[in-house]
Amino acid sequence: MKQFEVNFDGLVGPTHNYAGLSFGNVASLNNANAVSSPKQAAKQGLAKAKALSDMGMMQGVLAPQERPDINALRRLGFTGTDARVLESAAKQSREIFLACCSASSMWTANAATVSPSADTADGRVHFTPANLTNKFHRSLEPQVTGNILRGTFANDTYFAHHQHLPDNEHFGDEGAANHTRLCSDYNEAGVELFVYGRHAFDPTKPAPTKYPARQTLEACQAVARLHGLRDEGVVYMQQNPDVIDQGVFHNDVIAVGNQNVLFFHEQAFHEKEKGFTELQRKFGEKPLHFIEVPTAQVSVQDAVKTYLFNTQIITLPNGEMTIIAPTDCAENDSVKAYLDNLVTLGTPIKSVNYFDVKQSMRNGGGPACLRLRVAMSEEELNGVNQSTLINDTQFARLNAWIDKHYRDELSEDDLRDPQLLIESRTALDELTQLLQIGSVYPFQQG
Template identity: 55%
Template structure:
């Protein structure tokens, strides 16, 4: 059966704000305490989904998680009514209220690692939710992520949704932001590429300024539980120097699709050996690796971090043309803009560059690639997905109206202390589960 790649984007939640919670993420720290616009953020993301769906791509949507997380605040010792919990946390520990209120689940590249059925031993699509242990505001996501994935990919004949890995630093797992799959055709056996920042037991080089979030041990464990073959799996270490420059995930310095790897010259430790290993394994799968390496002299690591050139989506259209989806910031950086112009003119494997306005997400350190989770599906698997999550004209219209009805157009960190925000969010999410047909996803619905 013919397989296609679907992208499931995270819908930005009603509590989207700039609390500066992500140490190592330059944009997040730079914009700390500024005023966010949740309504604009959600509509920017939704419009990206709609445009890609209009171009013929399979486009799904993942709902936001409930925020603020009263479960987290109660686990941390705050008690009383919901209003009392929020008011006490705002007074005594505003940093914990900010963590409990983060809308970071919108970046679904960190939701899970996904292996398609063509690669797995049992012929099912496997999902492992990321434990995201490096950040408190993200470590609280994986249980709700698993619940959402189980609701959307519910058929056990086609899908296996695992628990997250144990939440220990040795198994720090950041999901698909550090995972890429290469293949000849989506439905054929491929090579899964896992990139890690450090190893707990193998030691080796590590960054010194910012933490390495993904471990080798976590990547290997995901590959093992998904039933991947040794000759279909490649591991590479991210350059510690680029992590220290603000490249907190591999998808900030590299992106791949089918036979193409688009990356910076300084992306990996022992980069030529990484190319050799990928090429050798991909040739066994009947494909030839094509590397587009961006020279540091053309685009510096700093340029890559500020523009998010590599936090792009590299997609193959139904007509076979390859498209690079980039944020508007790439056009605002003259060196990156010039490189992209040359990339298309030189008639390489990338045929077209599409530019999107995603400024609200970008200010928190999330570009096009951060917002999507890639899932390769054959026709039977696609039919088994919950039908209400696919973006089309009707769903776009309903979601656009839903955002306009429920979202604020201004949210400062101090507004997180407003108990009304919890009621607004719950009202919105309750209606959303009905729109998407996903049943009772949230704690407050149970």
């Protein structure tokens, strides 16, 4: 049963804004409170998805979260009409208000961890939404994320959905941003690489001191158990604590993999040789390409600034791999020089394609943040909600939907506007009908 990879990109929501909420995410903090462009952001993300579809890739979309999150504000004691809740929260606690307006669900790599049927004990594709406990604004997402995933992958013959892990820092889980699957071919059992930042139950182990380690080993192990992964198909590696303290908040900011390629920075991993030896052993005798970027050629700072590793590596229909990179990589001399040389080295990566996703970059996420990878068979793909897949018709419908509902600019003051909440709910209600995912939002469920 032949398998291939499908990328599901998160649609940027109608209240896309820059709040600078994520301590440890340098790009996010540097652009805090700048005026955003929801329409431009949504169109940039959708254009990238359509471009990959035009390159012969299977491509889908996932709906955004509803923001501002009125339900969360009510749970925190703000009362009255929706307009009153917004006004009170914005005046009394700006930090809580902005957290409940976060646009961070656009980074779909944090939505969940996915294991394909070739790896799992029951032969189904497994999904576990990330609990994102390290950041309050992101911890509001998992329930609706689960609803959206179930509306997108609704056929329980092919898909298994798990509840997110317990909402506690001991099981902090950031989803696919700390997970990479390596394989010779998508239809073969692969090795799933889980990357963690700290040991939750052993404070004597290495850990960062400046910025938080958001993913725990214990969370990785729990997801592997839930998905029914065999021991020989799993490797756990720790992210270098020093690189986390340099602003590398997720592994996908410093490493990215695809099939038999792991592309990573020299400083990415703790005890990397030990981990790579285990990876190679479990991968088997077929070639596994470790492409290490030396600090001398690209600094960690330039890697974070340009999101060199928050790129997508995809396998084109002709079997060649290409990197999907933000234009920021082309605008940095050392990164551009490295990528120009990389495609001449005889590795499976043969080309680089640059895309303008600056609205996402300014908020702290590159092309890889915008997508959730799902390897599946043609039969499983037929079991996916077909309205969530990108084709010419659906692309045109979604573009028209964005033009109809999204504002050109959004400032912090706009977020407290009750009319914006009405506009957003109207847009999202229409989107759920376009994607045929059902009533996934609290405002639709009464």
